[in-house]
Amino acid sequence: MAKIAMLGAGFIGDFYTFSINGQRSRDKVCVIYSRDEARGRAFAEKHGIARWTTSMEEAVNDPEADVVIIGLPNSLHLKAVELAASAKKPVLCTKPLGCNADEAKKMLELVEKAGVPHGYLEDLVYTPKTLKALQSVRTGAIGKVIWTRSRETHPGPHSDWFWTKSVSGGGVLLDMGCHCIEIGRNYIGKDIKPVEVMCWADTLVKPIEAEDNALGWVKYDNGAIGQFEVSWSFRGGMDLRDEVMGTEGTIWVNNFLRTGFEIFTAGGKKGYVAEKSETEKGWVFPVGDEVVELGYTDMFTDMFDSLDNKREPSETFYDGYIVNEIMDACYRSAKSKKWEPVRLDIWRGQAKASKISELISYDENHFLVKEERMPDGSVKLILKDKKTGVISQIVKK
Numbered sequence: 001m002a003k004i005a006m007l008g009a010g011f012i013g014d015f016y017t018f019s020i021n022g023q024r025s026r027d028k029v030c031v032i033y034s035r036d037e038a039r040g041r042a043f044a045e046k047h048g049i050a051r052w053t054t055s056m057e058e059a060v061n062d063p064e065a066d067v068v069i070i071g072l073p074n075s076l077h078l079k080a081v082e083l084a085a086s087a088k089k090p091v092l093c094t095k096p097l098g099c100n101a102d103e104a105k106k107m108l109e110l111v112e113k114a115g116v117p118h119g120y121l122e123d124l125v126y127t128p129k130t131l132k133a134l135q136s137v138r139t140g141a142i143g144k145v146i147w148t149r150s151r152e153t154h155p156g157p158h159s160d161w162f163w164t165k166s167v168s169g170g171g172v173l174l175d176m177g178c179h180c181i182e183i184g185r186n187y188i189g190k191d192i193k194p195v196e197v198m199c200w201a202d203t204l205v206k207p208i209e210a211e212d213n214a215l216g217w218v219k220y221d222n223g224a225i226g227q228f229e230v231s232w233s234f235r236g237g238m239d240l241r242d243e244v245m246g247t248e249g250t251i252w253v254n255n256f257l258r259t260g261f262e263i264f265t266a267g268g269k270k271g272y273v274a275e276k277s278e279t280e281k282g283w284v285f286p287v288g289d290e291v292v293e294l295g296y297t298d299m300f301t302d303m304f305d306s307l308d309n310k311r312e313p314s315e316t317f318y319d320g321y322i323v324n325e326i327m328d329a330c331y332r333s334a335k336s337k338k339w340e341p342v343r344l345d346i347w348r349g350q351a352k353a354s355k356i357s358e359l360i361s362y363d364e365n366h367f368l369v370k371e372e373r374m375p376d377g378s379v380k381l382i383l384k385d386k387k388t389g390v391i392s393q394i395v396k397k
């Protein structure tokens with residue numbers, strides 16, 4: 001049973017608390033930190049939390065709290081981790097871990113030096129569909145993963161600080177690219193080293209300093225590619241989709257928008273529909289249970305189970321650090337317009353991964369390249385001579 005000090009009474013603090021205090025959960029938020037007294041009190045009353053405070057230090061050192069959760073703007077994550085590490089309390093931090101890899105590395109070093117358990121709150125690798133899809137990948141259902149594609153787009157974030165680069169550390173690439181990159185890593189294999197990236201990022205629509213649109217490719221040591229597509233100027237709600245292509249199969253996941261629950265309302269829904277929904281009238285696309293479908297429930301179950309059982313959760317500060325390093329390389333690439341290496345001062349996965357390509361023997365002298373049934377009913381086989389390398393075809397009637 002975890003007793004939590006929640007830092008941040010904003011959007012994610014609210015979602016996290018709904019998820020943790022929800023249903024008949026054993027785990028409870030026992031103190032909320034908000035820099036604003038009135039917001040803190042209102043948050044505590046809404047969620048039935050015993051104490052609120054305007055001091056981050058007081059919340060972290062609350063005698064009842066045995067876990068610290070960070071749901072503050074990006075530029076405050078490091079400070080909050082410092083406090084939790086010096087209080088020797090387990091700490092779970094929202095995404096992105098740091099504003100950049102230097103910060104993320106400091107956070108990883110702080111918790112490891114203090115010997116406190118840590119978790120990276122990357123909810124989108126815990127959506128029920130993603131968990132099932134990952135299980136299928138790990139049992140070999142789609143063979144070896146060749147490439148992944150992860151898309152997170154919406155009309156832009158809900159608070160001023162996201163749009164202010166000095167506080168957020170970056171634009172949509174940092175804010176949402178972190179989700180897509182970690183989803184790709186999970187499918188490709190977190191022990192396979194990300195080696196280089198190519199990224200395009202630009203400010204196309206919004207009057208801001210940071211990028212509001214970005215696309216990128218993360219190349220892994222085994223040759224696999226993780227593509228990400230992120231936007232703060234997409235219209236029509238929040239689009240969270242992933243595709244995985246393997247040597248033996250394919251997975252398509254739609255996590256949020258238009259997933260089979262549709263309401264038409266001529267008068268208007270009169271209230272919240274779903275995160276980042278743009279309309280309350282006409283056809284609307286609600287989500288059954290957002291905290292479950294966005295992964296928060298399974299994420300906290302993994303986090304608190306790991307604390308109870310003294311094991312690591314699936315996502316740790318180390319993962320957050322790797323993601324920040326990949327994003328730093330993306331920013332370098334967007335500037336240089338070239339493939340940029342991912343600089344990993346800390347790497348704990350495979351030193352060298354074997355390549356994806358596989359040779360299937362057709363007979364003693366040939367490899368099979370491809371087999372296809374043609375419209376006339378025949379079967380065409382494309383073969384490669386093992387000695388000469390010559391490609392040929394045979395047709396079986």
Ligand SMILES: NC(=O)c1ccc[n+]([C@@H]2O[C@H](COP(=O)([O-])OP(=O)(O)OC[C@H]3O[C@@H](n4cnc5c(N)ncnc54)[C@H](O)[C@@H]3O)[C@@H](O)[C@H]2O)c1
Pocket residue numbers: 008009010011012013034035071072073074076094095096121122123158159160161175
């Ligand atoms: N899916 C996700 O995992 C997800 C979704 C949204 C946000 N987040 C992350 O959560 C963090 C917070 O984002 P949010 O959406 O809750 O933002 P928010 O603006 O809704 O809430 C942030 C909270 O921090 C407070 N705050 C702002 N500046 C502060 C300061 N200088 N000192 C102390 N408190 C301050 C605000 O008053 C508010 O209570 C960010 O790191 C963001 O990336 C994660």
